[in-house]
Amino acid sequence: MKDEILRVQNDAVAMIRAAADIRALEEARVATLGKKGSLSALSMGMKDVAKEDKAEVGQLLNAARLEIATSLDEKQQALEEIADRAALAGIDVTLPPRVLHPGATHPLTLLRERAVGILRRMGFALADGPEIEDEFHCFDALNTPADHPARNAKDTFYFDSGKLLRTHTSSVQVRTMEKCRPPLRIIAPGTAYRRDEIDSTHLSAFHQLEGLYVDSDVSLPDLKGTLEAFLHELFGSGTAVRFRPHFFPFTEPSFEIDVKLEIKGQAPRWIEVAGCGMVDPAVFEAVCGSRKDRVYDPDEVTGFAFGMGLERLAMIQWGIRDIRLLIENDVRFLRQFA
Ligand code: DAH
Numbered sequence: 001m002k003d004e005i006l007r008v009q010n011d012a013v014a015m016i017r018a019a020a021d022i023r024a025l026e027e028a029r030v031a032t033l034g035k036k037g038s039l040s041a042l043s044m045g046m047k048d049v050a051k052e053d054k055a056e057v058g059q060l061l062n063a064a065r066l067e068i069a070t071s072l073d074e075k076q077q078a079l080e081e082i083a084d085r086a087a088l089a090g091i092d093v094t095l096p097p098r099v100l101h102p103g104a105t106h107p108l109t110l111l112r113e114r115a116v117g118i119l120r121r122m123g124f125a126l127a128d129g130p131e132i133e134d135e136f137h138c139f140d141a142l143n144t145p146a147d148h149p150a151r152n153a154k155d156t157f158y159f160d161s162g163k164l165l166r167t168h169t170s171s172v173q174v175r176t177m178e179k180c181r182p183p184l185r186i187i188a189p190g191t192a193y194r195r196d197e198i199d200s201t202h203l204s205a206f207h208q209l210e211g212l213y214v215d216s217d218v219s220l221p222d223l224k225g226t227l228e229a230f231l232h233e234l235f236g237s238g239t240a241v242r243f244r245p246h247f248f249p250f251t252e253p254s255f256e257i258d259v260k261l262e263i264k265g266q267a268p269r270w271i272e273v274a275g276c277g278m279v280d281p282a283v284f285e286a287v288c289g290s291r292k293d294r295v296y297d298p299d300e301v302t303g304f305a306f307g308m309g310l311e312r313l314a315m316i317q318w319g320i321r322d323i324r325l326l327i328e329n330d331v332r333f334l335r336q337f338a
Contacts, residue, residue, distance in 0.1 A: 001049060001057055008038045009064040016071045022079055025072065032068050039065060101331070104338035108207060108326055111314040112189050115209055118233045119187045122226065124211060127186040129172035131193070132163050137171040141286035142250040157193050165193035169210035170250060170307055173279075176212065177287040181295050183215035184303075189310065200322040207310035212279070214296070214303035220253070220278060223304035227276060231259055235316065242270060251277025251305055261316060273313060276306035 012032040019025040031037050042061065049057050105113075116126070129137070138144075139151055149155060150167055157165040172188035188210040196202040213222070224243060231241050240260035248254040254277035258270035281298035288296050295301075311323050318337075320326070325333050 001045060001053075002060055004045075005042060005057070005060045005064050008032075008042055009067055012038060012064075012068045013071045016068070016075050019075055019079070022076070022083075025075055025079060029072055033065070033072070039068060101335065102338065104334060106326075106334065107314050107318060107320070107337045108310060110337060111317060112207070112209070112310055115230075115234060115308075115310070115313065116187065116189060118230055119209075119211065122230070124185050124187040124213075127172055127176045127188045128190070129166075129169070129175040129188065131166055131191055132159070133166040133171050134163055136290075137174045138164060138166050138168070141174040141283065141290070142170055143280050143282040143286070144249040148249065155195050157195060166190075167194055168192050168307060169208040170305070172210050173212045173250075173305055174283070174287060174290075177214070177284075177296055178290055182301050182303075185213045185215075187211045198324065200324065203311065203323055203327065206323075209308050209310055211306045212303060213305075214279065214301050216301060218278075218302045218304055220304070223276060223278065223306070226304075227257060227274065227306060231257070231273070234313070235259060243276075246275065246277075248275055248277055250280050250283050251275075252280045253277055257306075257308075259316065263319060271312075271316060273316065274306050274308035276304065279303035279305050 012028070015028045015031065016025065019028050032039055034040065039061070042064075046054065046057065046061070120126070135151070139146075139148065144150060156167050169188050169190045169192055172186075172190065176184065176186050176188070190208065190210070191205055192208050193205050194202075196204055198204060213226070228241050232239055242258045242260075243255040244258060246254045246256040254275065256272050257274040257276060258272050260268055261271050262268040279302070284296040284298040284301065284303075288294055311326055314320060314326065315323060
């Protein structure tokens with residue numbers, strides 16, 4: 001039995017050493033340590049070994065198992081090393097890698113997502129409307145008379161059909177009220193278009209974030225509290241915010257909102273970030289007219305509205321001096337937001 005064990009062990013080790021590849025090695029593993037392998041067959045013979053020899057034979061069997069297992073491991077490592085070396089043959093692993101620059105979210109998108117996130121947590125739902133608008137939704141329903149300068153062909157992109165590229169996202173206010181009954185609390189981020197001369201603060205296609213809140217008792221303090229809370233969350237709780245009386249055809253009273261910009265080394269200054277106001281009853285009347293019902297009867301509902309320029313907010317947020325940087329796609333600029 002002892003000789004038998006040594007013979008099986010030596011045969012097994014020889015077979016393992018001779019294995020030319022991983023498959024041959026696996027076959028050797030099965031043929032030796034496998035359930036029906038040579039060593040297992042030997043172990044079965046233990047029951048016929050005389051009692052006084054059992055301890056010694058058992059030790060020999062264990063030693064053989066260990067020896068075979070070690071040979072298997074060693075051979076496996078050796079074969080893997082050979083395979084690795086073959087796979088790398090001809091490849092210069094010391095060559096520096098080509099650096100891949102990962103993409104990044106555009107600052108305008110970052111800003112929009114943050115702004116939308118804050119307002120959604122306040123309970124505003126997202127709304128949408130077409131960029132190619134008609135005069136009714138862009139102007140008439142918003143109480144903007146035919147001779148208003150915003151309607152001038154010099155300021156607005158008109159199509160031959162009489163339609164136009166919306167000059168502001170306020171048209172979404174009208175579209176949403178036409179579709180949905182009050183109470184209503186919506187925001188609408190989107191693109192607006194104006195025939196502006198392009199310079200460091202103007203683009204002919206830019207982005208706005210519109211807001212509208214209509215219910216039975218919405219008041220000016222609601223407007224002020226909501227927009228102050230929004231701006232504090234966006235720019236920091238210490239940011240000074242001021243409401244300056246202004247005029248918009250679709251709100252009364254109307255305000256422009258300024259935040260105080262404090263850049264190190266510069267005198268602090270107020271910058272306008274949004275227009276807002278209490279929805280003008282004339283807007284509710286126009287909506288009643290196109291809905292053919294009175295659910296927006298200005299004697300029953302009140303509301304506030306606001307519209308802000310997203311480029312403007314992004315420029316304040318990151319101290320961007322020229323709005324054109326936002327559309328030039330210069331990676332040296334964009335990479336700073338990665
Ligand atoms: N639509 C205005 C603009 O483009 C901004 C604005 C002002 C929107 C007041 C509003 C508002 O909703 O109430 O200049």
